[in-house]
Amino acid sequence: MDTSKKRRVGSLVMIGVLALSAALSGCSNGNEKKTESSTPATTLELKNGKYDPPVSITYLRPWGPDVKFKSGEDQDNNVHTKWAKEKLGIELKNxxxxxxxxxxxxxxxxxxxxxxxxxxxxISYRGEFNLVRELIESGKFVDAGELFDKYASDTWKAAVNEDPSVWYPYMQDGKKIGIPILDYSYNGDPVMWIREDWMKKFNLEAPKTIDDLEVIMETFTNQDPDGNGKQDTYGLTIGFKNWLNTWMSEAGWVFGAYGTMPNQWNLTADGKLEYGSVTSGAKQALAKLQSWMSKGYIPEEAGVYDETKAAEEFTAGKAGIVVGPHWMPSWPLEDVKKNNPEAEYKAYPIPSGPNGQAGRHGTSNGNGVVLINKDMKNPEAFFTYQNYLFDHYANPKEGDEFEHGFAEGYDWVMVDGKPSTDASLTGGYAPEKYTLTFDGARIPNLSMTTLAKLASGEEATTPFEKKIKSGVPVPMLDAAKIVLDQKDIVFNQMFTGAPSMTMQMNNDILTKMEKDTFSQIVYGKTSVDAFDSFVEKWKSSGGDQITKEVNEWYDSVKSGK
Known part of the structure; x- marks a missing residue:
């Protein structure tokens, strides 16, 4: 999972691209297909959907701490690399x-x-947008949009077309340099996770407002909810080393209660884009966070905690509230009961502010990018690979090889004659995390529509639905329903284009100014009124010009120019 969800030089014409049949989608159809390159001596053959002789793909991608291998397997030798070679004739090598x-x-x-x-x-990457920019500007990668149009399967194209704006971060001069890696819709939208056993201990009611929440935080901070006789717990854990509005253990919802979302460009009522960190609502939210820090409701180390470290305060039983995605019961909240078998946690909706408004950040359908080397000899091989995953893994049919999961004994096992994806039975291995695109293949609207169906009590009928029902813990299902019930409170990041000219020149200094000021305010080292002088300086130091450029970009994409 990426961290911050951050979102291209010129025209690069691919020379020597091998022409596959338009019917090629990586599926096995029993027919032999052969492609000729512009150099007659070079051929690439598919026999029964498999390259013979095999073709190699070298690649780079970061390997996260959530990826684990069975004994004897590693990044280059595992159940997925073996499958790719045996099924498709593709050798994958880091x-x-x-x-x-x-x-x-x-x-x-x-x-x-x-x-x-x-x-x-x-190169497959999720993470720092500046690095994506550097890669695109290096001139080493091809116009992947042309390749996508030529080789991508109908299933993959339809998934991307659910929200064509996923291309925007990776475009340059009208060219689609990078292919967006798709994720499930709403996949990172947060809910509020609260220690339910602590709620019961003090007969506390669900927090509907920020004021309600403060009652709970005061209790969790000062009334010894863990019963150890020490005042060593917090109401809320957040980590803003990377930012206040991020993917887990975040505080963007506090700003949402005051009508804004920091560190992103939000759509105003008059149809313009404004930077959420310089609004009056941001000042109110910072005042609230300053108050919580002064009262000990949030850890003093919040400013040096990243998202994962902050979440550990919750899983270790030191904090009673953490805000993050609906999937947190799968990771890292499984550690809550490991650390305390008596502990309980439950998802709650995001509470509203003084004007009855609640807000959370939205999640793009895109989560990362694939860049294709302009010197890659056989780029169509990547599409053969990814098409197969979209056509067979993303939403498998009954009888498909991926009907129950990627590989038996890894992400699914047979229990009493029935397939199960229960992590306690499988060991938590997830071969889709070994793939070039981190999750195998995802159709954005599929997950939440399935979760909503199951949450409403309907039966699971398709393999995907059965897999979800088998492997999703009840708290995660409840959380997904909350995410959908609150879909109208979303603040989407509306600027997803390449950095504007002034951004490229001024963003570093503006970002540092913002982080320094916000941190000083939250820690009470300066008055909340310092926010006003920050806004003035932000505007005069390029912010006003950036706002103009961002809105010009927005007008251009709306009009299709």
Whole structure:
């Protein structure tokens, strides 16, 4: 899972692209197909949907802490790489391997760019938008939009077309340099997770407003909810080392209660885009966070906690509230009961502010990008691979090889003659996380429509629905229903284009100014009124010009120009 959900030089014409039949979608149809390149000596053959001889794809992607392998398997030798070679005749090879933590992957890739090292065939990346920008501007990657139009299957194209704006972050001069990696709709939209056993202990009621929530936070902070005789708990855990509005353990919803969302461009009632960190609502939210910090409701270390570290305060039983996505029961909230078998937690809606307004950040259908090296000899091989996953894995039919999951004994097992994806039975292995695009293939609208169907009590009928029902814990199902019930409170990031000219020149200083000011206010080291001088300086230091450029971009994409 990416971290911040951040979102292209010129025209690069692919030379020597091998022409596959328009019918090629990576599916096995029993017919032999052969493609000829512009160089007669080079051929790439598909026999029964498999390349013979095999074709290799070199690639880079960060490897996150959520990816684990069985003994004897690793990034280059596992159930997924074996499947790719045996089923499709595609050999997958990491150019080098680096973890996603502590910016290790980003640092190594930047060093490769700086030294003009050869790039792999494919780079798949989720994370820092500035790095995506640097990769695109390196000139080493092809106009992937042309390849996508030519080789992508109908299933994959339809999934992307659910929201064509997923292309915007990776466009340059009208060219689609990067292919967006799709995620499930609403997948990162947050709910409020609360220790339900603590709620019961003090007979507390569900928080409908920020004022209600403060009663709960005061109790969790000062009335020894864990019963250890020490005042060592917090009401709410947040981590804003990376930002206040991020993917987990976040505080964007506090700003939402005052009608804005920080660190993103929001749509106003008059149809214009405004930067959410410089509005009057942002000042009110910062005042509230300052109050909570002064009362000990949030950890003093919040400013140095990243998202995962902050969540550990909740899983360790030190904090009673954390805000994050509906899928948190799968990770990291499974540690709550490991640390305390008596503990309970439950999802609640995002509470409203003084004017009855609630707000949360929205989630794009895109979550990362695939860049294709302009020197890749056989780029269609990547499409053969990804088409197969979209056509067979994303929403499998009964009898398909992926009907129950990616691989038996990994993400699903047979229990009493029935397939189960229960992580306690499978060991928590997830082969889709080994894939080039992190999750195999996802059709954006599929997950939430399925969860909504199951939450309403309807029967699971398709393999995808049965898989979801088998593997989703009840708290996650309840949380997904809350996400859908509150879909009208979403603040979507409305600017997803390439950085404007002034952004490229001024964003670093503006971002530092913003983070420094917000941190100083939250920690009470300066008055909330310092926000006003920050806004004035932000506007005069390029903010006003950026606002103009952002709105010009928005007008252009609305009009299709």
């Amino acid at each position: 150019q080098w391997i680096s973890p996603s933590t502590n910016n290790a992957f980003e640092t190594k890739l930047r060093l490769s760019l700086a030294s003009n090292a050869d790039m792999p065939d494919i």
